[in-house]
Every structure is written in structure tokens, then in C-alpha cells.
Amino acid sequence: MQVIYFDNNATTKVAPEVTEAMLPFFTELWGNPSSMHTFGGQVAKYVDQAREQVADLFNAKPQEILFTSCGTESDNTAIWSALQTQPDKKHIVTTAVEHPAILETAAFWERNGYTVTRLGVDEKGNLDLEEYANALTPDTDIVSIMYANNEVGNIYPIPKMAEMAKERGILFHTDAVQAAGKVDIDLAKVPVDMLSISGHKIHCPKGIGMLYIRKGVLFRPFIRGGHQESGRRGGTENVPYIVGLGKACQLAKEHMAEEQTRVAALRDRLEAGILAHVPECKVNGDPAHRLPGTTNIAFRNIEGEAVLLMLDRLGICASSGSACTSGSLEPSHVLKAMNVPFKYAHSSTRFSLCRYNTEEEVDFAIEHIPAVIKTLRDLSPFKD
Ligand SMILES: *Cc1c(COP(=O)(O)O)cnc(C)c1O
Numbered sequence: 001m002q003v004i005y006f007d008n009n010a011t012t013k014v015a016p017e018v019t020e021a022m023l024p025f026f027t028e029l030w031g032n033p034s035s036m037h038t039f040g041g042q043v044a045k046y047v048d049q050a051r052e053q054v055a056d057l058f059n060a061k062p063q064e065i066l067f068t069s070c071g072t073e074s075d076n077t078a079i080w081s082a083l084q085t086q087p088d089k090k091h092i093v094t095t096a097v098e099h100p101a102i103l104e105t106a107a108f109w110e111r112n113g114y115t116v117t118r119l120g121v122d123e124k125g126n127l128d129l130e131e132y133a134n135a136l137t138p139d140t141d142i143v144s145i146m147y148a149n150n151e152v153g154n155i156y157p158i159p160k161m162a163e164m165a166k167e168r169g170i171l172f173h174t175d176a177v178q179a180a181g182k183v184d185i186d187l188a189k190v191p192v193d194m195l196s197i198s199g200h201k202i203h204c205p206k207g208i209g210m211l212y213i214r215k216g217v218l219f220r221p222f223i224r225g226g227h228q229e230s231g232r233r234g235g236t237e238n239v240p241y242i243v244g245l246g247k248a249c250q251l252a253k254e255h256m257a258e259e260q261t262r263v264a265a266l267r268d269r270l271e272a273g274i275l276a277h278v279p280e281c282k283v284n285g286d287p288a289h290r291l292p293g294t295t296n297i298a299f300r301n302i303e304g305e306a307v308l309l310m311l312d313r314l315g316i317c318a319s320s321g322s323a324c325t326s327g328s329l330e331p332s333h334v335l336k337a338m339n340v341p342f343k344y345a346h347s348s349t350r351f352s353l354c355r356y357n358t359e360e361e362v363d364f365a366i367e368h369i370p371a372v373i374k375t376l377r378d379l380s381p382f383k384d
């Protein structure tokens with residue numbers, strides 16, 4: 001059966017060019033880049049090249065790039081380092097709509113003596129700059145705000161928010177896992193101190209991430225050990241995946257314009273097709289400030305999980321909010337923070353597209369989704 005993959009905010013297909021770039025590092029070039037001998041040492045230049053490719057996507061410097069094992073490790077490392085380098089400060093500012101990688105980390109530090117401010121969002125999922133300004137105090141250690149939301153796709157005003165933190169001498173971290181490759185992020189202009197990305201959200205395999213640390217920002221390692229990564233992260237470099245991430249970043253840069261035009265148009269076509277043919281549904285989030293491939297649609301009075309199962313039978317992969325919360329019947333923390341009414345929040349379905357999706361796939365979905373929703377509504381106990 002054909003698979004129509006509309007779940008790219010959960011993970012992405014590995015680009016064939018990425019696989020190809022990685023293969024030699026499993027077969028011939030399996031040495032340790034730190035070795036003194038030529039066989040191992042020759043691998044180091046490929047790690048350097050990947051560091052340049054990753055830096056290039058963000059207009060950063062190669063020495064500002066730290067390779068990690070995933071987006072979650074990058075997020076944990078950023079917060080850890082900020083707290084360790086400023087032991088006198090005890091306040092963290094974040095939002096109520098972060099990924100669990102930040103939410104759970106903030107909650108951990110809260111249990112360990114820190115105060116956490118979680119900024120709320122309005123019904124469109126947007127943050128309030130005045131609330132943010134009021135949250136920043138001389139005791140604030142770090143601000144961590146996502147560049148774009150994984151569930152509804154909202155893009156937050158990170159350039160402005162980072163500037164406001166900088167004016168007050170406060171460290172600013174952004175979880176840019178969803179924004180990387182989709183939003184143009186120029187770190188020579190946007191004054192964030194740290195930024196996280198994850199390979200598997202940009203067509204690289206799972207198990208590699210990156211933390212950007214601006215030159216001059218004090219740093220303490222989260223993982224201690226050998227002198228790898230200039231002493232910033234112990235552990236022998238994951239060379240094949242580092243090479244893969246370099247290639248994925250290079251491809252992301254090449255495809256960014258297409259992402260913002262062709263992929264956005266496919267998303268718009270899918271969204272408009274559903275809204276036109278399904279009664280009582282609405283879009284969650286802010287269509288005016290949103291990732292190009294994401295739409296989150298609520299179908300009143302039915303269960304999101306049921307929608308997913310029916311779509312699955314058609315070979316369509318989508319998601320009800322974040323993969324981490326699916327399996328439970330609680331509406332997602334993001335939709336709750338947005339005050340989406342229960343009967344809409346419960347049925348919210350996220351479709352996230354990428355450069356591999358086609359118009360035929362979108363049209364197939366538009367053709368079948370109205371009947372799926374009608375069947376479920378006919379069965380639904382909720383009727384009003
Ligand atoms: C997927 C995701 C992460 C976690 O990245 P992993 O590499 O899976 O650990 C963090 N933040 C956001 C916004 C994400 O979408």
C-alpha cells in the first residue's frame with residue numbers, strides 16, 4: 001500500500017543524498033577522528049566539513065557548532081550550561097507551549113530550587129511581548145523560547161525577543177528544531193546565544209542534533225569525558241551522523257525557498273480543500289505566522305485518535321498534536337494553553353508536509369477526508 005506521509009513534524013524521511021554521504025563512514029572510513037594515525041585522522045576533515053555545512057545554514061561560525069545526540073540533548077545542554085555558568089541567578093523564562101524537551105527540563109529545575117515563568121499564549125497560540133518584557137528580571141538566568149511550535153506551526157518573534165533579552169544582559173536560547181531549514185535564520189543578525197536543532201526533523205536519521213553556542217558565551221559541558229568537541233562534549237564523535245547532518249543542512253539551505261513556496265502551497269491546498277468540504281472544522285494556530293508545511297485542523301465533536309485510525313487505513317500518516325502525548329486522551333498542552341474548546345481540541349489533527357509531498361497526495365487526501373469525518377460524526381456520541 002502507498003504511504004502518504006503528512007507527519008513531518010514528528011520525523012522525516014532520510015534524504016537519499018544524506019544516506020549516500022553517510023555510507024562510506026560505515027564501510028571504509030570508520031576510524032576515530034581523534035587518532036594520531038593517518039587512517040583515523042583522515043576522518044577529522046569530514047567532521048570539519050560537516051561543521052562548516054551546519055554553520056552555513058545559520059550564517060554562524062564552525063567553532064560555534066556543537067554536535068549532540070538529538071534535539072532533546074541540545075535543549076538540556078543549553079539550560080544546564082546557562083544555570084552552571086551563572087550560579088547566582090535562579091529564574092528561568094520559557095513558554096507553556098514548548099516541546100517536552102524544554103518543559104520537562106524546566107520542571108526538573110523548578111523542583112531543584114529554581115523559579116520558572118511559563119508565558120501563556122492567546123487563542124491563536126501567539127505570545128504577548130508585554131508579558132514577556134515583564135517576566136525578565138535581574139535574577140533571570142536564561143530565556144528559552146521555541147522558534148516555531150511543533151503542533152500548530154506558529155513562528156514566534158525570536159529576533160525581537162532575543163534582542164529584548166540581550167538589552168537586559170540575559171542569555172537567550174531557542175529550540176529551533178522545527179524552524180531549521182524552513183525559516184531563514186541568520187545568526188549574524190538575530191542575537192540568540194544558543195540554538196538547538198535535530199537531524200531527524202530535517203531529513204537526516206534519528207540520533208544526531210546540534211547546539212549552536214555563540215562565540216563568547218560561557219559554556220559548561222552537560223556530558224563530561226574526553227576532549228572531543230573542543231572539550232564541550234565528551235564521547236567519540238558520531239562521524240557518519242555528523243556527516244549526514246552536514247549534508248542535510250546543505251540540502252535544507254538549497255530547498256528553503258521551495259519549502260516556503262511549493263510546500264506552503266501544498267499545505268494551503270490541503271487545508272482549503274478540507275475546510276471547503278468538511279462542515280464544522282477550523283484551523284488551530286495563526287495562519288499568518290506559521291511554518292510553511294504545517295496545518296492543525298480541529299473537527300468538532302469527534303475523536304482525533306479515531307480520525308488518525310481511519311486515515312491510517314487509507315495510508316495517510318498524520319498526528320494528533322504531538323506524538324509524545326498521543327496514546328492518552330488528554331488534549332495537548334499546546335491546545336489547552338490556547339484555550340481551544342474541548343470539543344475542538346479533542347479532534348485536532350496535525351498534517352505536516354515536506355519537500356517530498358506531491359499534489360497527487362494532497363488531492364487524494366482531500367478526496368477521502370470528508371467521508372472519513374462524516375462516518376465518524378455519524379458514530380459520535382457527541383451531538384449538539
Ligand atoms: C522533535 C523536537 C524536539 C526533540 O528532538 P529529538 O531529536 O527528537 O530529541 C525538540 N523540540 C522540538 C520543537 C521538536 O519538534
